[in-house]
Amino acid sequence: MKNAIIECAKRYDADLIGFAPASRFAKDDPIFKIFPETKTVIGMGFRVLRGIYRGVEEGTTYYQYTTMGVENLEETVMPLALINVANLIEEEGFEAIPQCKNPLIQNAVEGTNPEVDYTDMVRGVTAENQIDFLNCAIQCGLGEKSMIGSVLTDDYGPFIRYCFILTDAEIEPTDLVKPHLCDGCGECIKACPGKAINDQGETDSWRCAVYYNGANGSKNPFMPPEAFTGFDNRMEIIRGTAEFNAEEAKEILDNIYFYPPAKHFYRTSICGRACDRACYIHLEEKGMLKKSFNKKFRSGEDWALSETQFITGKREKEWIFGGEEK
Numbered sequence: 001m002k003n004a005i006i007e008c009a010k011r012y013d014a015d016l017i018g019f020a021p022a023s024r025f026a027k028d029d030p031i032f033k034i035f036p037e038t039k040t041v042i043g044m045g046f047r048v049l050r051g052i053y054r055g056v057e058e059g060t061t062y063y064q065y066t067t068m069g070v071e072n073l074e075e076t077v078m079p080l081a082l083i084n085v086a087n088l089i090e091e092e093g094f095e096a097i098p099q100c101k102n103p104l105i106q107n108a109v110e111g112t113n114p115e116v117d118y119t120d121m122v123r124g125v126t127a128e129n130q131i132d133f134l135n136c137a138i139q140c141g142l143g144e145k146s147m148i149g150s151v152l153t154d155d156y157g158p159f160i161r162y163c164f165i166l167t168d169a170e171i172e173p174t175d176l177v178k179p180h181l182c183d184g185c186g187e188c189i190k191a192c193p194g195k196a197i198n199d200q201g202e203t204d205s206w207r208c209a210v211y212y213n214g215a216n217g218s219k220n221p222f223m224p225p226e227a228f229t230g231f232d233n234r235m236e237i238i239r240g241t242a243e244f245n246a247e248e249a250k251e252i253l254d255n256i257y258f259y260p261p262a263k264h265f266y267r268t269s270i271c272g273r274a275c276d277r278a279c280y281i282h283l284e285e286k287g288m289l290k291k292s293f294n295k296k297f298r299s300g301e302d303w304a305l306s307e308t309q310f311i312t313g314k315r316e317k318e319w320i321f322g323g324e325e326k
Contacts, residue, residue: 001092002171008088009044012081016045016153016160018140018174025139030131035097035166040173042165043140044081046073047156050280050297056272059221059303062259066268070115070161074101078163086165094169099131101163104265110246111205114212116265118250137162141174144181147201148188148275152181155291157280158273181288191278193219193271194240206249213256214270216240218304222258222270225309231255238310 002019009017020041025031031038048069055061079100086096103116109124138145142162143153150158189197194211197203214220217227217238228234236242237252244252259268281298283289306318 001089001169004088005042005085005171008085009081012084013046013077014044014081015047015156016043016142016162018043018045018142019171020136020139020141021170021173024173024176025135029135031136031166034099034131035095035168037095037168038166039168040166040171041136041140042085042167042171043137043142043162044078044085044164045137045142045151045153045160045162046078046081048073048159048161050159050293053159053272053277053297056269057277057298062222062268062270062272065272066115066266070269071266073161074103078161082163082165089165089167089169092169094167097166099133099136099164099166101133102130105129112209114205114209115267115269117267118209118253120265131164131166133162133164136164139176140164141176144177144179146182146188146279147184147186148197148203149201150188150276150279152279152283154181155289157181157283157289158276159280181283183286185282187278187282188275191274192240193274197275206244206246210237210244210249210252210256211240212269212271213253213267214258215252215256216271217307217310219274220258220270221305223310224258225313225315227258227310228252228255235307235310238307 006017020043022038022040031041052065052069055064082098082100086098089096103113104120105122105125106113107125112118112121134149134151137143137151143151143160146152146158151160151162152158153160189199192211193216194207196207196211214223215237217223228237231237233242259270284297308318309315
């Protein structure tokens with residue numbers, strides 16, 4: 001049955017498939033609250049195509065990452081794989097409980113999910129509602145945990161999303177991945193346009209949301225010169241250096257209207273997961289990724305926009321490459 005599951009998962013576009021025995025999880029883990037009879041957790045990883053990041057990397061088009069790399073994977077591709085693998089398991093007489101992440105709920109009362117509108121979030125839900133997706137990915141051997149809590153894989157680096165199935169079938173486990181990719185370089189931290197990740201790799205989700213949505217003018221070609229008019233600290237917001245709490249973050253988010261969201265409720269990522277892109281570039285430059293391409297993901301200097309237009313109030317797109325205006 002294991003081989004049949006792998007073949008089915010690959011047929012429905014899973015790039016990575018792993019199996020974790022129940023013994024790898026603590027007795028009070030959410031998987032047992034959802035399905036006490038769990039014997040195996042089946043993990044499936046789906047790459048986010050490298051080309052989906054290209055528009056953000058070049059500063060041209062931005063909706064592809066969100067519509068294809070987030071929404072389409074989470075709402076179409078992954079559920080289709082889950083339902084078909086689950087059907088296969090149930091045909092063999094075992095239970096199969098698909099686990100696809102709900103982006104609108106979280107256990108913590110504070111914080112938010114940058115990928116969705118903060119007003120849609122339901123906070124303070126109990127652990128029984130969702131498994132720990134990151135932990136399940138690690139226990140299923142899909143990859144290793146990076147210093148900022150992303151999953152790193154040998155072929156795709158951090159360009160991966162994942163989902164799971166809980167089953168009472170006992171299936172031969174996949175080996176855990178021995179950490180070897182993340183070297184603690186901190187490129188992911190330095191790349192964040194809003195300094196949302198501290199030196200310990202902890203992310204302030206409200207800062208992340210603000211700059212995920214495009215509050216940094218140097219990385220947002222759609223931001224008008226009059227952006228954040230009325231904010232006393234508007235230039236600090238635009239530079240990514242402003243200090244603000246959750247309530248102030250909400251006010252900033254309410255004034256980010258520079259680019260339309262995706263079709264349903266996902267917010268368009270203007271930062272384009274700068275942390276993940278920086279990680280990928282670092283791994284590629286060090287020759288750590290097994291899957292190679294004809295050219296490097298970033299072949300030249302990273303770009304930025306001059307802040308001049310936000311000071312003068314006149315739209316003047318000055319692109320800066322490696323510190324030089326062009």
